[in-house]
Amino acid sequence: xxxxxxxxxxxxxxxxxxxxxxxxxxxxxxxxxxxxxxxxxxxxxxxxxxxxxxxxxxxxxxxxxxxxxxxxxxxxxxxxxxxxxxxxxxxxxxxxxxxxxxxxxxxxxxxxxxxxxxxxxxxxxxxxxxxxxxxxxxxxxxxxxxxxxxxxxxxxxxxxxxxxxxxxxxxxxxxxxxxxxxxxxxxxxxxxxxxxxxxxxxxxxxxxxxxxxxxxxxxxxxxxxxxxxxxxxxxxxxxxxxxxxxxxxxxxxxxxxxxxxxxxxxxxxxxxxxxxxxxxxxxxxxxxxxxxxxxxxxxxxxxxxxxxxxxxxxxxxxx
Amino acid sequence: xxxxxxxxxxxxxxxxxxxxxxxxxxxxxxxxxxxxxxxxxxxxxxxxxxxxxxxxxxxxxxxxxxxxxxxxxxxxxxxxxxxxxxxxxxxxxxxxxxxxxxxxxxxxxxxxxxxxxxxxxxxxxxxxxxxxxxxxxxxxxxxxxxxxxxxxxxxxxxxxxxxxxxxxxxxxxxxxxxxxxxxxxxxxxxxxxxxxxxxxxxxxxxxxxxxxxxxxxxxxxxxxxxxxxxxxxxxxxxxxxxxxxxxxxxxxxxxxxxxxxxxxxxxxxxxxxxxxxxxxxxxxxxxxxxxxxxxxxxxxxxxxxxxxxxxxxxxxxxx
Numbered sequence: 001x002x003x004x005x006x007x008x009x010x011x012x013x014x015x016x017x018x019x020x021x022x023x024x025x026x027x028x029x030x031x032x033x034x035x036x037x038x039x040x041x042x043x044x045x046x047x048x049x050x051x052x053x054x055x056x057x058x059x060x061x062x063x064x065x066x067x068x069x070x071x072x073x074x075x076x077x078x079x080x081x082x083x084x085x086x087x088x089x090x091x092x093x094x095x096x097x098x099x100x101x102x103x104x105x106x107x108x109x110x111x112x113x114x115x116x117x118x119x120x121x122x123x124x125x126x127x128x129x130x131x132x133x134x135x136x137x138x139x140x141x142x143x144x145x146x147x148x149x150x151x152x153x154x155x156x157x158x159x160x161x162x163x164x165x166x167x168x169x170x171x172x173x174x175x176x177x178x179x180x181x182x183x184x185x186x187x188x189x190x191x192x193x194x195x196x197x198x199x200x201x202x203x204x205x206x207x208x209x210x211x212x213x214x215x216x217x218x219x220x221x222x223x224x225x226x227x228x229x230x231x232x233x234x235x236x237x238x239x240x241x242x243x244x245x246x247x248x249x250x251x252x253x254x255x256x257x258x259x260x261x262x263x264x265x266x267x268x269x270x271x272x273x274x275x276x277x278x279x280x281x282x283x284x285x286x287x288x289x290x291x292x293x294x295x296x297x298x299x300x301x302x303x304x305x306x307x308x309x310x311x312x313x314x315x316x317x318x319x
Numbered sequence: 320x321x322x323x324x325x326x327x328x329x330x331x332x333x334x335x336x337x338x339x340x341x342x343x344x345x346x347x348x349x350x351x352x353x354x355x356x357x358x359x360x361x362x363x364x365x366x367x368x369x370x371x372x373x374x375x376x377x378x379x380x381x382x383x384x385x386x387x388x389x390x391x392x393x394x395x396x397x398x399x400x401x402x403x404x405x406x407x408x409x410x411x412x413x414x415x416x417x418x419x420x421x422x423x424x425x426x427x428x429x430x431x432x433x434x435x436x437x438x439x440x441x442x443x444x445x446x447x448x449x450x451x452x453x454x455x456x457x458x459x460x461x462x463x464x465x466x467x468x469x470x471x472x473x474x475x476x477x478x479x480x481x482x483x484x485x486x487x488x489x490x491x492x493x494x495x496x497x498x499x500x501x502x503x504x505x506x507x508x509x510x511x512x513x514x515x516x517x518x519x520x521x522x523x524x525x526x527x528x529x530x531x532x533x534x535x536x537x538x539x540x541x542x543x544x545x546x547x548x549x550x551x552x553x554x555x556x557x558x559x560x561x562x563x564x565x566x567x568x569x570x571x572x573x574x575x576x577x578x579x580x581x582x583x584x585x586x587x588x589x590x591x592x593x594x595x596x597x598x599x600x601x602x603x604x605x606x607x608x609x610x611x612x613x614x615x616x617x618x619x620x621x622x623x624x625x626x627x628x629x630x631x632x633x634x635x636x637x638x
Contacts, residue, residue: 003322007325007326010330011330014333015336016337018333018334018336018338020341022339022340022343022344023341023342025341051356051370103422103423119553119628234438236574243570244570246567247564250564307476309438
């Protein structure tokens with residue numbers, strides 16, 4: 001009888017331990033697979049906190065944040081191989097550190113992120129993170145790069161290189177190619193037509209806008225880490241009849257919109273430990289501007305840019 | 320020795336069984352929680368197939384589809400109580416049966432779904448599912464309803480009732496109030512200003528557009544189940560200088576856009592078992608139209624509507 005009692009005892013203990021181990025293993029497995037989904041899909045990235053909430057036992061591990069757990073997984077990935085070959089979403093946590101202005105039609109490249117506006121066939125916004133390594137480098141050169149269509153956009157909304165022909169507008173970069181020199185592939189990516197908008201050449205793309213891009217790079221040289229969000233605006237103007245109208249040109253068979261203005265929101269990170277980032281916004285009309293105009297005259301309240309574009313306000317982001 | 324051997328034997332069997340049970344239990348738990356997340360969040364709904372892929376052991380169960388599993392869970396939910404009181408996303412699988420035209424700024428009401436265009440302060444599209452119960456009912460009445468702002472939209476992009484004052488435009492319903500009569504709350508929801516667009520009153524909202532709405536209800540009476548996607552268009556027109564321009568009015572301090580056209584895409588489900596749904600699209604200019612105009616003259620290729628609006632093409636949806 002003592003033997004039987006001991007057997008029952010041992011079985012009970014084994015049952016509890018094995019049950020826990022089974023649950024733990026399964027939980028680990030789910031969390032690992034969730035990480036792949038989050039890594040590969042911006043939608044999942046957006047709701048990652050909720051997703052992690054679905055996993056119980058290992059929740060504490062997840063609480064340390066996606067980044068840490070992701071790093072922890074890197075070893076596994078590198079050694080076991082990935083479920084998918086595509087690594088391109090791994091830049092998201094770095095570039096989108098200050099949150100997504102929106103989640104519409106994201107195109108994630110290796111060194112910048114684009115939200116594409118299907119209706120206007122121009123980006124909604126382009127987000128970049130400038131570091132000194134990406135600027136003071138001679139690896140990437142725009143001489144090797146060529147404009148190309150992004151085949152990830154459905155054909156109806158996709159812009160091809162031929163569409164800009166005879167339009168009279170420059171193929172203007174939103175994420176400037178000079179900001180992505182650490183790899184040739186990064187520089188090449190800026191030539192995707194999703195990152196291109198029709199800009200007035202003389203006096204804008206080759207004038208004041210270029211000066212603004214140089215100013216951003218200068219900020220990066222001085223402070224080391226700069227985030228830039230660039231995009232088009234379609235601002236209304238008053239007609240003779242005292243009513244307000246939005247009016248912008250569209251060209252080519254795809255009806256590509258010519259924005260009336262362009263904006264840049266700049267976030268400069270402080271070099272001091274714990275220092276707050278500094279923000280400023282610029283809005284420039286897409287017309288021939290006097291090159292002698294002081295850049296400061298294009299300074300604009302960030303709230304105005306947010307409200308004129310469809311950038312999400314922080315109040316929404318935090319919900 | 321025989322007793323010891325038997326003990327080891329029993330322990331091994333117990334260990335295997337308990338480990339499996341533990342894993343199974345944990346898996347079931349994760350799947351159950353994932354269902355809550357999917358039920359509560361349109362983003363999660365969009366990637367539900369990927370999410371289910373993260374769960375291993377119970378994957379077969381999930382393969383039977385979200386709807387079935389959701390039903391299976393309903394018993395559990397109703398008896399145990401929900402994690403959140405908000406039930407409003409439960410209509411999504413029914414209304415969005417044919418997929419989302421886009422995932423931008425979704426507002427999910429009890430009987431229709433809105434994608435809100437922050438930039439224009441007008442919906443991008445409104446999706447409804449009409450059943451005979453929602454039309455031939457006298458519970459919901461528009462006399463009891465009042466126009467109201469949707470406080471879920473950030474204040475910068477939110478339209479208030481005062482904003483339409485002196486604009487000269489009707490507060491036109493996108494999801495018609497007459498389509499949502501099965502509950503007073505459903506009818507009230509159609510008066511949220513997210514479902515309202517500035518429409519020319521005489522000859523449009525109170526003319527041809529109304530006729531189109533009546534025609535949709537007639538289809539519903541005849542076929543029992545009709546899906547309708549309604550939205551604004553901002554179409555370009557040729558100027559005197561032979562270039563194309565998009566031009567539309569904006570009014571009020573919030574700069575609410577007045578669409579140049581409105582579209583309705585209609586999906587009529589077949590009454591025959593296994594019968595394919597029938598689709599058609601209408602596009603009407605937002606101007607005073609002759610009420611005698613035949614509705615068929617506004618028929619339009621669905622591809623044209625998709626390409627002129629930013630509705631996602633199927634090729635993208637299936638990726």
